[in-house]
Amino acid sequence: MAAPTTAAARVFGSGIRRREDPRLLTGTSRYTADITLPGQLYAAILRSPHGHARIRKINAAAAKSAPGVVEVFTGADTDGVLQMIPCAWLVPNSDLKVGPFRAMATDVVRYVGDAVAVVVADTVEQAYDAVDLIQVDYAPLPAVVDPERASKPGAPQLHTDVPNNVAFHWTVAGGDVDAAFKNAEVIVRDRIVQQRLIPTAMETRGALAQYTPATGELTLWNTTQNPHIVRFIMSGVTGIPEDRLRVIAPEVGGGFGSKIPQIQGDFITVFCSMKLGRPVKWIESRTENYQSTTHGRDHVQDVELAATKDGRILGLRCTVWAGMGAYLSTAAPGIPTILHGLMLSGPYNIAAVKEDVYGVYTNTTPVEAYRGAGRPEATFMLERLVNKLSDEIGVDPVEVRRRNLIPPFDNGHDVVTGLKYDSGNYQGALDKLLAHAGYDALRKEQAAAREQGRYIGIGVSLYVEICGLGPSQVAGAVGFQGGLWESAIIRFHPSGKAHVFIGSSPHGQGEETTFAQIVADELGVSVNDVKVVHGDTDSTPMGWGTYGSRTTAVSGAALAMATRKIKEKARLLTSHLLEAAVEDIDYANGKFFVKGFPDRHKTIQDIALMANVAWNMPDGMEAGLEATSFYDPPNFVFPFGAHLAVVEVDPSTGHVTLTRYVAVDDCGPQINPMIVEGQVHGGVVQGIGQALWEHGIYDDSGQLLTGSLNDYAIPRADVLPEIEVLHTVTPSPHHPLGVKGVGEAGTIASTCTVYNAVLDALEPFKVTSIRMPLTPERVWRAIAGREGA
Amino acid sequence: MTLSITVHVNGRASHADVEPRLLLVHWLRDHLGLTGTKIGCDTSQCGSCTVTLDGVAVKSCTCLAVQADGCRVTTIEGLAPDGRLNTLQEAFWNKHGLQCGFCTPGMIFAAQALLNTNSSPTPEQIRHALEGNLCRCTGYQNIVRSVEAAAGGR
Numbered sequence A: 001m002a003a004p005t006t007a008a009a010r011v012f013g014s015g016i017r018r019r020e021d022p023r024l025l026t027g028t029s030r031y032t033a034d035i036t037l038p039g040q041l042y043a044a045i046l047r048s049p050h051g052h053a054r055i056r057k058i059n060a061a062a063a064k065s066a067p068g069v070v071e072v073f074t075g076a077d078t079d080g081v082l083q084m085i086p087c088a089w090l091v092p093n094s095d096l097k098v099g100p101f102r103a104m105a106t107d108v109v110r111y112v113g114d115a116v117a118v119v120v121a122d123t124v125e126q127a128y129d130a131v132d133l134i135q136v137d138y139a140p141l142p143a144v145v146d147p148e149r150a151s152k153p154g155a156p157q158l159h160t161d162v163p164n165n166v167a168f169h170w171t172v173a174g175g176d177v178d179a180a181f182k183n184a185e186v187i188v189r190d191r192i193v194q195q196r197l198i199p200t201a202m203e204t205r206g207a208l209a210q211y212t213p214a215t216g217e218l219t220l221w222n223t224t225q226n227p228h229i230v231r232f233i234m235s236g237v238t239g240i241p242e243d244r245l246r247v248i249a250p251e252v253g254g255g256f257g258s259k260i261p262q263i264q265g266d267f268i269t270v271f272c273s274m275k276l277g278r279p280v281k282w283i284e285s286r287t288e289n290y291q292s293t294t295h296g297r298d299h300v301q302d303v304e305l306a307a308t309k310d311g312r313i314l315g316l317r318c319t320v321w322a323g324m325g326a327y328l329s330t331a332a333p334g335i336p337t338i339l340h341g342l343m344l345s346g347p348y349n350i351a352a353v354k355e356d357v358y359g360v361y362t363n364t365t366p367v368e369a370y371r372g373a374g375r376p377e378a379t380f381m382l383e384r385l386v387n388k389l390s391d392e393i394g395v396d397p398v399e400v401r402r403r404n405l406i407p408p409f410d411n412g413h414d415v416v417t418g419l420k421y422d423s424g425n426y427q428g429a430l431d432k433l434l435a436h437a438g439y440d441a442l443r444k445e446q447a448a449a450r451e452q453g454r455y456i457g458i459g460v461s462l463y464v465e466i467c468g469l470g471p472s473q474v475a476g477a478v479g480f481q482g483g484l485w486e487s488a489i490i491r492f493h494p495s496g497k498a499h500v501f502i503g504s505s506p507h508g509q510g511e512e513t514t515f516a517q518i519v520a521d522e523l524g525v526s527v528n529d530v531k532v533v534h535g536d537t538d539s540t541p542m543g544w545g546t547y548g549s550r551t552t553a554v555s556g557a558a559l560a561m562a563t564r565k566i567k568e569k570a571r572l573l574t575s576h577l578l579e580a581a582v583e584d585i586d587y588a589n590g591k592f593f594v595k596g597f598p599d600r601h602k603t604i605q606d607i608a609l610m611a612n613v614a615w616n617m618p619d620g621m622e623a624g625l626e627a628t629s630f631y632d633p634p635n636f637v638f639p640f641g642a643h644l645a646v647v648e649v650d651p652s653t654g655h656v657t658l659t660r661y662v663a664v665d666d667c668g669p670q671i672n673p674m675i676v677e678g679q680v681h682g683g684v685v686q687g688i689g690q691a692l693w694e695h696g697i698y699d700d701s702g703q704l705l706t707g708s709l710n711d712y713a714i715p716r717a718d719v720l721p722e723i724e725v726l727h728t729v730t731p732s733p734h735h736p737l738g739v740k741g742v743g744e745a746g747t748i749a750s751t752c753t754v755y756n757a758v759l760d761a762l763e764p765f766k767v768t769s770i771r772m773p774l775t776p777e778r779v780w781r782a783i784a785g786r787e788g789a
Numbered sequence B: 001m002t003l004s005i006t007v008h009v010n011g012r013a014s015h016a017d018v019e020p021r022l023l024l025v026h027w028l029r030d031h032l033g034l035t036g037t038k039i040g041c042d043t044s045q046c047g048s049c050t051v052t053l054d055g056v057a058v059k060s061c062t063c064l065a066v067q068a069d070g071c072r073v074t075t076i077e078g079l080a081p082d083g084r085l086n087t088l089q090e091a092f093w094n095k096h097g098l099q100c101g102f103c104t105p106g107m108i109f110a111a112q113a114l115l116n117t118n119s120s121p122t123p124e125q126i127r128h129a130l131e132g133n134l135c136r137c138t139g140y141q142n143i144v145r146s147v148e149a150a151a152g153g154r
Helices: A021-025 A124-131 A177-182 A227-238 A264-276 A286-292 A375-393 A397-404 A426-437 A439-451 A472-477 A511-523 A551-578 A604-613 A673-692 A745-761 A776-784 B024-031 B087-094 B104-117 B123-129 B141-151
Strands: A041-047 A053-059 A069-074 A115-121 A135-140 A166-174 A186-197 A206-212 A217-222 A245-248 A280-283 A296-307 A313-325 A352-361 A455-464 A486-492 A498-502 A530-533 A585-588 A591-594 A597-603 A625-631 A640-650 A655-666 A723-727 B003-009 B012-018 B050-053 B056-059 B072-074
Touching: A021 B087, A021 B104, A041 A124, A041 A264, A041 A286, A053 A115, A069 A124, A069 A264, A115 A124, A115 A264, A177 A296, A177 A313, A177 A352, A186 A375, A186 A673, A206 A264, A217 A227, A217 A264, A227 A245, A227 A264, A264 A280, A296 A375, A313 A375, A375 A397, A375 A455, A375 A745, A397 A426, A397 A455, A426 A439, A426 A455, A426 A640, A426 A655, A426 A723, A439 A455, A439 A640, A455 A745, A486 A551, A486 A604, A498 A511, A498 A551, A511 A530, A511 A551, A551 A585, A551 A591, A551 A597, A551 A604, A551 A625, A591 A604, A597 A604, A604 A625, A640 A745, A655 A673, A655 A745, A655 A776, A673 A723, A673 A745, A673 B141, B012 B024, B024 B050, B050 B104, B056 B104, B087 B104, B087 B141, B104 B123, B104 B141, B123 B141
Parallel strands: A041 A280, A217 A245, A313 A352, A498 A530, A655 A723, B003 B072
Antiparallel strands: A041 A115, A053 A135, A069 A115, A166 A352, A186 A296, A206 A217, A206 A280, A296 A313, A455 A640, A486 A498, A486 A625, A585 A591, A591 A597, A640 A655, B003 B012, B050 B056, B050 B072
């Protein structure tokens, strides 16, 4: 059963089975919804059925007297107990205006799903039965759901003192973009709609709050990617001091960004427990999840690219209207700005860029990070326009890319937006992609197929992403209301087994395994002798969470540094015990030995025992074998890659069949290639979902038309090809292990890759733009030259 | 109003008085404490709640507890009672067929239903058989490999 590990085969880089899996495969693990406490009550939340309305009156009398009901609360009850829900990414120099965000609305509801009241009852059935008995008298107001339209004069206004619903206006500029467009021989343009997506982690959100009035202590089990941030924010909103607030992220069933923010239901659940002094549980239904948990993307982008006739890119200029939803979610303003605008030039040498981003309130569910978060939207703009440039000048899209790529670099490259990429070899990834896919042969097949009336398309996209968030000094400078370092503790027990405690909070990414591999690789212990603990603020050190492909890049670095402290102490103790000079102690494969005398050695297990019993320590050395490291990265990491898709389009129906997908990704050295490949699979498929199927749709009154899994199409097993996954390896120069991060890579690359392939297939029909998702109806309308494509 | 039922769950008879509207999945989770069966939607789309009922894979959100009266139900907790994983569980572990693990119990029962009728399915047949079970983490590829491996006894 145990994963095989030997000293001879290096465990770093080995695709060993995950240590997480046995408990998950047997149903013995506990997600938030699975936990029940003695005396627990259940909360059910009444949510607005209107996109925008004034609340005239709430009558909860019938609900209060319904069977099993303990209490009904409305927004007015939270006055003096809960502060406003804060936005935690206050992007500077953007005239940011935060509309008040209450846990429950009192006067105006601003989206379908805005919380209005909560019933707490003995059973979940009683709670939901009673919710139906609450009568709310609403006066509907005009609504607006499109971010561009919402920013125009005359649009319905969501918040007072936020003219034209513009939450912020942020710009990024580098180089002389006006000169670039003045000197351009070719200009290509597009209007791109990055449609709203609904993250759809298979576990919905939920919370279980246990407040103890006698001690003023709160324990909160929460479906979160970042329990320490939850503690920080929850303390600020409730006034419960951080030392009396324990947040536990138990098993968490996927997040993809939607479990970063604190949402209304979290605060409502805590409030109910505070008021009643009993444990209260709230678990979203899927329909509730689609209304109340954050969404992603929702950009309208006007973008233009200036180039020479031979395909050299001179500049990029764009305006983006980014929908924020009705309120600013925890990290929302940073996503279309810092994580988007700074990546405009991608892997190319582009001397001039300028972007205006308007973050706009609309009568929709708040928008947050969704896998890739800003970077897929940037990559799409750039890679789409490079293809348009290729069409315009009649040069193969791969060749146009080659003419603009940044040459390989291994220790820093400054780009026009002010970032310094760490390392990259974009040509290497592209070459590997084309060779593996057989690009030239594919083009021949495509030509032959067209002779037979079949429409095959080939799409290629490159990407470079900003990950490993990030230096805390930069976080502060860009308005992030926290740090972005991580810490790790490694503690050896007398028997030589070890616990690792980390502040980040994996929820499917496998760090219980890969982090054990880091320790095993650094210190020569078995992977099975290292237990990685995460997700409990009372037992783990401070950390800022798992998102932005940062866990291995930052938290993993903290752990590597902690193991090196252990190694140094072990060397000193070995030198003392063997009565040899410390300079003469070498280390290899878990043994500390005297140079030239490998038999005179102590194993790490020997040292763990001797340090813990402390019978014979050198003067001044503390007992125990434990180390803590705080790692604040000196820079971001910048993974990259090149992807290719092949599609066939049936012009009579508009149906797109994805026949092949090849991914070449470079996340630096891989700790566990099996896990890396799994991350790429999942990421690629989510991006394909955006290109072909997924769309969170509101009607003009703010009704969410895709409010369940009947209506919102996430990819299913039978509509996908086998994804061919390859890698190149370019280490990060500043990371102690050279690793970068891979959680979001697939999603960042795949949407535009598939889109480019479909548009390539439609080249004979002179189709140059179709709104995503590329459903059969839209593709058919585009081919037929009809409206609505 | 309640009705009396007796259901053989994971080899043991369980008796209960339940509301007629109670779904099988809620009875398993909330009354028997068998929380390995998950709830991922409210429209019978996701398949996270799949169990076997008299040997047939069913979404336990589409079935009332009273309909299971007199039946045999197997949940994920019943597959490896002594901690020894069965062939499919072992294959999912070997092939990295799970990430967050939320869809996994339902996936395993859907895969078992396929293997009961087709002992050596093609990847296409596996994908077709699993189209009623949603996974957001894996992109399904390693799930398909897991089922192939289980079929091949690897």
